[in-house]
Amino acid sequence: MHLHEKRTTSVIEEMESEVRSYCRSFDAVFSRASNAQIWDTEGKMYIDFFAGAGALNYGHNNPQIRNKVVEYMLGDGVTHSLDMATEAKETFLEKFNRIILAPRELSYKVMFPGPTGTNAVEAALKLARKVTGRTDIVCFTNAFHGMTLGSLATTGNKFKRAGAGVPLSHTSFMPYDGFFGDKLDTVDFFEKMLEDGGSGLETPAAVLLETLQGEGGLNVASSDWLRRMERVCRKHGILLIVDDVQMGCGRTGTFFSFEEAGISPDFVCLSKSIGGFGLPMALTLIKPEYDAWMPGEHNGTFRGNNLAFVAASEALDYWKDGQFEAELAAKSQTIRSSLLRMAAGLPAGEAKPKGKGMIQGLAFRDASRAAAICQAAFQSGLILETSGPSDEVVKVMPPLTIGEEQLRRGLDMLEGCIQELAVPQPAAEAIATV
Known part of the structure; x- marks a missing residue:
């Protein structure tokens, strides 16, 4: 096994492009995984607080989803279909409307762009420009929307x-x-820029935003800020696009990240966990009055990933009642309480809890400490990553389906690494705390 592992690692280093990144941070060859656990080829088990960067909200190899996918494949179900009509697509659309859209009183046409988050965003940008006849898009500091x-x-x-x-x-x-x-107040700033003829800002086609900036450092927009941003957009005839690629499918505690704010975006971008099983899939949700595409005007070979339709349909069953959301609220509170305790155990101002729901973390004043903690955690058997403009945030993002015991165990491991690498308190402060 060790010889095979060595050859595999050598092949990756010799043949894969220098653009590779995660395998540099997580120096192991992984072989199998289950829910929030992943094992390397030497048999070491890791707790996964990374969840495929948010693509595995329902865990690795979720058995109820896997069974449906395997059953579909063994029954010779259609796997690739471009955008032709299939039973798998029909089932997904019906369940998505019945379980997700209708109970939230949302009305959207569903577009299947290419199966990535960036393609969902590209489609929304193109359509917003087509509908309005304007070209500019207003976006935000520390945003991440694709490559x-x-x-x-x-x-x-x-x-x-x-x-x-x-x-x-x-x-x-x-x-x-x-x-x-x-x-x-940045909404007032934006509106002033729109209304002042000397600002240099033309009325844009759309405003594109994340309600919680994941890659940008776990910056959370308040519900009031989101509602007032929506009002400004409506007042000036600007379309509102919410990028829910990482924050959707329950990551913030509700299926859509904007539910608490009560806003109604014109377009919503989904990918990552909408595929249910880590399978490539993306949606651009469009208010019906803005569905102005000509047939084939935005297409792609892999719009019809029927295995993803099957997996996504099964994953939607988690949202049939309020039980899953209640479980997420309890787990979110566990994470918040733990992070607050970790921050309190450090010198004042050293670390600040950030985030919401099942994506939270600690922002460190010294960004290098975040990277050191993530590396120490990996050596201890815990996988997590940094985020933020300086990689200053240690990000906790486990599968939503993680068990309470394993969640607490992972948080304890993180706390141990933070304490091990803690900045020593000044002598006077240390004496005062004794």
Whole structure:
């Protein structure tokens, strides 16, 4: 086994592009996984607080979803269909409307773009420009929306943007909620820019936002900020796009991340866990009055991933009643309480809890500490990653289906790593706390 592992690692290092990243942080060859556990080829088990960057909300190899997919395959179900009509697609659409949209009094046409989050965003941007006849998109500081050129133009990260190789245009960045702390109301700032003829800001086709910025550092927009942003958009005839690629499918505690705010976006972008089993799938939800596509105007070969339709349909059963949401609320509180305790055990101002629901973390004043903690955690058997413009946030993002005992065990492991790498308190402060 060790010889095989060595050859496999060598092949990856020799043949895979230098663009590879996660395998550099998590230096192991993984072989199997179950719910919130993953094993390497040496038999070491890790608790997964990463969940495929949010693509595995229902865990690794969820048995009820896996059984449906295997049954479908063994029955010679259609696997690839472009956008032809299939029974699997029909079943998904019916369940998605009945279980998700109708109970929330939401009315959307469902578009299947290419099966990635960035394609869901690209489709929304293209359609917003087509519908309004305007070209500019307003997006926000620290946003992340994808790596293809249109989505990348709306992404704030300097390092990611530098990889484009061409100018990224037709976007205007505004400060996200709390970007200036409490010193400036950024919705008022945006509206002033819209209404002042000397601001240089033209009325955009759309406003694109995440209600909680995951890659941007777990920045949470308040419900009030979201509602007022929606009102500004309505007042000025601007379409509102919510990117729920990572924050949707329950990550913040409700199926859509914007439910608590009570807003009604014109477009919603979903991917990652909408595929149910880690299978590639994406949706762009469109209010019916804006579904102005001509047939085939935005297409793609892998829009008809029927295995994802089957998996996604089964995953929707988690949302048939309020039990799953209640479980998420309890787990979210467990995470919050643990992070507050961890922060309190450090020198004042060293770390600050951030996030919401099942995506929370600690933002460290010294960004290098976050990377060191994640590395120490991995050595201890816990997988998690950093986020934020300086990678200053240790991000806790387990599968939503993680058991309470395993969740607490992982949090205890994280706390142990933080204490092990804690900044020593000044002598006077240490004496005062004895």
